[in-house]
């Protein structure tokens with residue numbers, strides 16, 4: 001399959017390399033002028049949990065193909081679009097006239113209704129999913145990442161089209177296990193609020209890396225998200241469908257102890273957080289700002305989130 005990864009960011013690179021290794025024809029779209037800057041290789045240090053339960057660390061210099069434009073005649077079958085929620089609209093506008101008949105997998109954080117957030121991409125060509133990976137580039141350009149076996153794919157009955165099946169097959173053939181999500185919109189909202197809780201604490205601790213091994217930090221993150229949960233029902237999400245996912249917020253003490261222990265002792269649990277050390281990174285402040293905007297609109301009290309926003313300045 002011809003696959004285009006949008007950008008050469010963390011998630012695009014981790015999954016692009018995995019799909020290429022599985023035999024797909026993978027290219028990366030980067031902004032005009034950036035191909036030379038990036039070069040034709042990437043140094044990747046990935047702890048891969050497809051091979052071993054707690055991950056096996058593999059470091060390699062991988063060749064990658066970059067392109068600075070996309071045209072409908074390029075004939076991509078699948079475009080994987082993984083950007084921060086605050087950059088999705090611009091990316092979707094760029095891609096819409098250029099994708100031809102390709103399926104676009106929107107594979108990252110989304111706030112608002114997913115189809116509105118990914119407009120003007122045609123709803124019939126879009127599939128929603130979410131990565132189970134994380135990491136970041138260190139200052140020497142090396143990608144340090146953790147890759148889990150699962151990926152989340154939308155499995156709502158009305159959206160279970162042949163495009164969904166094709167996306168599932170691509171991941172399964174590359175050794176991933178697809179976790180069906182029947183309420184993707186609710187799941188994406190909940191994940192966004194979970195990130196807001198984490199980033200709120202990151203704002204006090206020099207980024208998410210400051211949470212590693214930090215029981216109090218995780219507890220505060222969970223409590224921050226708990227303050228935001230009323231947003232879900234206010235937007236029509238049936239929280240009962242996400243009972244297991246909301247348990248950490250109902251039991252923050254044992255959950256934070258587990259998270260602190262896991263991130264202190266297991267590299268696979270630590271890597272995604274360890275890479276987030278930039279206190280001025282754009283995505284965390286966009287997540288906090290947009291979560292705060294939503295709760296203020298509804299008059300929901302979120303003192304922990306507000307305190308973190310003040311801290312960010």
Ligand SMILES: NC(=O)C1=CN([C@@H]2O[C@H](COP(=O)(O)OP(=O)(O)OC[C@H]3O[C@@H](n4cnc5c(N)ncnc54)[C@H](OP(=O)(O)O)[C@@H]3O)[C@@H](O)[C@H]2O)C=CC1
Pocket residue numbers: 006007008009010011012029030031034082083084085087090091094107108109110131133134135136272
């Ligand atoms: N990193 C992580 O640990 C995790 C991230 N996620 C989610 O996955 C998504 C992607 O995250 P991540 O990979 O870290 O993000 P990155 O910022 O690393 O990657 C985004 C990429 O998209 C490119 N890009 C964005 N907009 C445009 C545009 N309009 N035109 C051209 N290129 C563009 C960026 O290029 P440029 O640099 O030129 O702007 C960059 O290469 C987010 O929603 C995030 O929340 C989920 C789990 C973990």
Ligand SMILES: CC(C)(CO)C(=O)C(=O)O
Pocket residue numbers: 109134195198208272273
């Ligand atoms: C907050 C983070 C990095 C934790 O892995 C994440 O899940 C995301 O960016 O969506």
